[in-house]
Amino acid sequence: GFDNGTININPTNAGNYNFKIQALGRMQYSGSGGGFFNTNDGPAMTATFTIVPSPLISSASSSHPTSSTTQTYKGAAITVNGSNLGSVTTIKLGGVSGTTITGASISASQISFIVPDATSSGTVYVSDGTSNATSSESFVNLGYISNAAIGNYSNTSSWLGNAAPVNGSAVTIANGHTITLDAATTITTLTINTGGIFSNGNQTLNISAGGTLTNNGTFTGGTGTVNFVGAGTVNGSNAITFNNLTINTGSLTFSTIPIIDGIFTINDGNVNQSPIYSANSTLYYNKPSGYNRYLEWNAVGVGTIGTTQGYPNHVTINTGSFDLVNGSNSARAMAGSLTVNNGASFNINTLNAPVTVGGSMTLNGNGSLSMGATNAALTVSGSINMNGSGSFSLSSSSGGDLNLGGDFTKTNGTFNCNNRQLNFIGTGTQTFFSNATEVINYLLNSKASGTLNLNSSISIPNTGNNVTFNANTATVIGPLATITMASGTTLNANNIGSTITVNGKINNAGTVNGVSDPTIGLRFGSSGVYEHNFATTNGTIPTATWVAGSTCSIIGYTSNSTTPAGLAQSFSNFVWNCPNQTANPSLSGNPTTITGNFSIQSTGTGSVGFAASTSPVMNVSGNMNVSGGTFNISTGSGSPVIR
Numbered sequence: 001g002f003d004n005g006t007i008n009i010n011p012t013n014a015g016n017y018n019f020k021i022q023a024l025g026r027m028q029y030s031g032s033g034g035g036f037f038n039t040n041d042g043p044a045m046t047a048t049f050t051i052v053p054s055p056l057i058s059s060a061s062s063s064h065p066t067s068s069t070t071q072t073y074k075g076a077a078i079t080v081n082g083s084n085l086g087s088v089t090t091i092k093l094g095g096v097s098g099t100t101i102t103g104a105s106i107s108a109s110q111i112s113f114i115v116p117d118a119t120s121s122g123t124v125y126v127s128d129g130t131s132n133a134t135s136s137e138s139f140v141n142l143g144y145i146s147n148a149a150i151g152n153y154s155n156t157s158s159w160l161g162n163a164a165p166v167n168g169s170a171v172t173i174a175n176g177h178t179i180t181l182d183a184a185t186t187i188t189t190l191t192i193n194t195g196g197i198f199s200n201g202n203q204t205l206n207i208s209a210g211g212t213l214t215n216n217g218t219f220t221g222g223t224g225t226v227n228f229v230g231a232g233t234v235n236g237s238n239a240i241t242f243n244n245l246t247i248n249t250g251s252l253t254f255s256t257i258p259i260i261d262g263i264f265t266i267n268d269g270n271v272n273q274s275p276i277y278s279a280n281s282t283l284y285y286n287k288p289s290g291y292n293r294y295l296e297w298n299a300v301g302v303g304t305i306g307t308t309q310g311y312p313n314h315v316t317i318n319t320g321s322f323d324l325v326n327g328s329n330s331a332r333a334m335a336g337s338l339t340v341n342n343g344a345s346f347n348i349n350t351l352n353a354p355v356t357v358g359g360s361m362t363l364n365g366n367g368s369l370s371m372g373a374t375n376a377a378l379t380v381s382g383s384i385n386m387n388g389s390g391s392f393s394l395s396s397s398s399g400g401d402l403n404l405g406g407d408f409t410k411t412n413g414t415f416n417c418n419n420r421q422l423n424f425i426g427t428g429t430q431t432f433f434s435n436a437t438e439v440i441n442y443l444l445n446s447k448a449s450g451t452l453n454l455n456s457s458i459s460i461p462n463t464g465n466n467v468t469f470n471a472n473t474a475t476v477i478g479p480l481a482t483i484t485m486a487s488g489t490t491l492n493a494n495n496i497g498s499t500i501t502v503n504g505k506i507n508n509a510g511t512v513n514g515v516s517d518p519t520i521g522l523r524f525g526s527s528g529v530y531e532h533n534f535a536t537t538n539g540t541i542p543t544a545t546w547v548a549g550s551t552c553s554i555i556g557y558t559s560n561s562t563t564p565a566g567l568a569q570s571f572s573n574f575v576w577n578c579p580n581q582t583a584n585p586s587l588s589g590n591p592t593t594i595t596g597n598f599s600i601q602s603t604g605t606g607s608v609g610f611a612a613s614t615s616p617v618m619n620v621s622g623n624m625n626v627s628g629g630t631f632n633i634s635t636g637s638g639s640p641v642i643r
Contacts (some may be wrong), residue, residue: 013374041517057082060124061137062115064145064160066172066193073145073172074118074618075161080111080126080135087128091236094122095134095634114161118143118169133428143170143189148176153181168208169226173198173217181205181224192217192236200243201225207232209250215240221261228252231269237596257309262349264293264472273296274310279335282314285344290321301331302356302517311335314359317344326347334358337382338368340390348374349394357381360373360406363390363413371395379403379425386410394420401442408435417441420463426453431455437482443467445475445498454481460510463488472497477504479527485510493522493542502528502550509533509556514542516569524550524572531555541566548572548595557581558604563588570595573622576608576629577601584609589616597622598642603629619643 008448015535060080063070072078076632078093082229086108091101093113099120104113111126124135146167150160156163158179165171167186173179175195180556188204192198196217202224207213209230216236221243231250234240243262247269254273260281267286267508274295277283285291295310303311303569324332326345340346341402342365347356349372360382363369368390371378375397383406388391393416394402400418407425410437422441424430428450437457442465455478460467473495477483481504485491488511493500503525506512512530522542526549532541533556541564553575554564561583567590574594581604591612599619600608607630610618615638624642634640 013534021261028132053084054168055084055088055126055280057085057124057126057133057135059137060135060139060196062139062368063175066191068140070139071142072115073138073142073160073548074115074163075147075159076145077112078115078122078124078139081107081109082111082133085109085111085126086503088126089129090125090127090132090321092125093120093139094125096125096132097124098122105619115141117141118165138376142172142191144180145172146174148177148179150178153179153185154183172196175217186229186262189209189548190214191472192219194237200226210316213240215256217342223262225262228269245275245291260305264296266296266325270294271296276306277312277335278306279313281312282316282336283312283334284316284318285320285322286318287320288343290323292323292326297332297334299333301354302333302358303335305335314339317341317346319343321345323347323349324355325351330355331355331376332529333477335359338369338380339364340369340391342366342388344368345370348378350374350378354379360385362387363392364388366390366413371400373397373400377397377401377403379405381405381426382409383409386413386415388642389413391416394422403428406432408433410436410438426450429453432458437484439551440467441465445469445473447473450474451476453478454483454504456480457482457487459484460489460491461486464490467491469493469495469498469500471495474499474500476507477502477528479503481505482507486510491542501525502530505529505531507531507533508539508542509535510541513544516543516545519605520543521545523547526550526554529553531596534560534564536560538549538562538585539562540564546570546572551575553577553594557585557606559583561585563590567591569593572596573599575601576631578604578629580604581606581608581629586610586612586634588612589614589640592618593624593630594618594620598624600631601628606630607632609633609635610642611638611640613638615639617641617643 041304057160058081061069062076064073064076065071065420091104092098101113121141123138147160148158151584156162156164170189171187172191179192179306180199181201181203184204188208189212191214199220200222203581204225206227212233214236215238219240222422225244227246233253235255240255241259248267249269252271259276261278261282261284262607265284288361298310299308312334315334316339318341329352331353336355336360337359338361340363344367348367351638354376355378357380361380362385365388366542370393374395391414401421403423403425417440419441423444431453434456438458451474453476484507487509491512495514499520501523517637522544525547528550528554535556552571556582557578570593573596579602609632612635
């Protein structure tokens with residue numbers, strides 16, 4: 001025996017070990033392996049040691065792998081195979097510091113347990129209280145996976161483990177399952193496996209910053225929205241057709257090219273390559289501090305909607321300033337309409353390449369569009385609508401004109417032609433209307449067919465400016481419209497086959513080239529008025545057809561004493577009304593036919609005569625009215641007659 005001594009016994013195999021010890025005093029046992037003293041044997045006591053075998057793990061696997069047996073989900077069963085497992089009392093997923101597992105099925109060669117949550121990952125750790133073992137396999141928890149052939153997202157029965165995903169989860173749709181989002185939710189990743197279907201319904205699916213949407217099955221956009229909170233990725237073997245897609249900050253990476261079938265809202269951030277836009281889509285810019293066009297709109301020129309990457313359908317600038325150039329001077333186009341809302345602006349700047357709007361253009365509130373100094377035209381195939389206090393400015397550079405295929409309607413705001421051309425190019429009826437007289441430097445009707453209705457007043461202001469009605473076009477100047485031609489300007493209404501009907505007024509101090517024909521040429525309708533507004537020169541009255549009720553009015557004479565040219569026509573009503581006149585011009589024997597009324601309203605301090613040395617006859621079918629001024633039938637030796 002040993003007095004105050006120690007006996008060390010180190011068995012190498014599991015089992016029970018018995019031996020006797022004679023105690024000369026008090027005897028204590030310390031050690032591991034479950035040893036004890038049998039005190040029933042008297043002074044010579046038997047010491048019994050039980051050596052428990054250490055647990056060993058040979059393999060571990062999950063019941064719901066995706067591409068590896070170490071991928072798992074909430075509710076999946078993990079099976080641990082090995083030996084000496086029957087005495088295990090502690091099981092953890094995620095190593096020694098991992099999540100404690102309860103309710104496991106334990107046998108000597110196998111342990112099986114359910115993954116308790118959607119986040120626990122790592123190795124399987126087991127312990128019998130004395131020794132432990134850890135699996136070589138490390139599990140990756142992919143979150144929630146569907147468990148129903150058809151189900152709503154919020155139903156617990158739709159998911160393995162009978163628990164619907166909580167906000168911030170990773171979610172997988174398994175093969176053969178269809179899950180419909182029935183309430184807004186936030187996830188980190190959505191993976192649609194081959195054969196799986198995810199329907200966005202009419203809800204909002206928020207994907208956290210850094211999240212991923214992987215589609216190897218079918219994604220149905222419904223009428224809902226996918227909102228990437230921050231940077232993210234869209235990938236998978238199958239392209240996604242989004243209804244609404246929203247990005248907020250950072251870069252959204254398209255590894256597979258999606259189709260936008262609803263609204264693509266850019267609050268900020270960008271995409272790494274261009275999506276494809278359908279005929280139902282709208283590209284919607286919504287950054288208050290402004291945005292520069294990027295890869296979301298990168299097609300050059302007019303493309304094919306639904307096919308050409310980066311070729312948008314409708315475009316809306318909802319807020320902030322939008323710069324179309326952003327370092328690239330290439331032609332840009334949209335298949336649909338352009339809308340600039342209150343507080344927003346669309347800036348073409350120095351693009352120096354054509355811009356095409358396939359639909360209409362609308363400026364709401366104080367929304368504005370500026371063509372900057374580009375030297376290429378803006379073509380709007382549809383109508384232009386200005387219904388607020390905003391402004392629309394054509395380019396300050398030559399070539400920066402406006403081609404318009406629809407109506408021009410302005411009920412408020414400011415239109416600045418900026419010495420450029422407004423060219424009407426549509427094939428149907430087009431109407432020009434404004435709440436104010438618009439200054440148009442160059443106006444061109446080059447329509448292939450249809451009628452141009454000018455229903456509000458236009459001023460052609462500067463020398464060299466012109467109005468041209470191309471051959472075989474039809475134009476109607478409405479009863480409330482006045483076309484004012486300044487000195488040095490030209491209105492060409494004499495092109496072959498063109499018809500210009502004036503039901504309103506032409507006020508002319510420049511040149512109006514017309515032609516008289518019963519069916520074509522320049523025609524003054526029953527309410528049409530021509531005002532000859534020359535002060536110090538005589539000017540030329542255009543050759544025209546003067547329909548019954550129309551009026552030719554001489555209004556501008558001051559010091560000029562020369563006969564107006566173009567009087568040798570048949571007029572309906574003819575008026576002389578020059579209150580600032582100081583000279584004494586003669587009509588030189590014309591007109592000879594007035595089918596309506598002949599009126600002298602004012603000659604200022606001067607006078608007007610019919611003829612001097614000749615004896616012409618003026619036939620007036622209506623009344624002759626001299627209500628002011630001085631009219632001399634003869635101012636010389638001739639004997640003219642008015643009858």
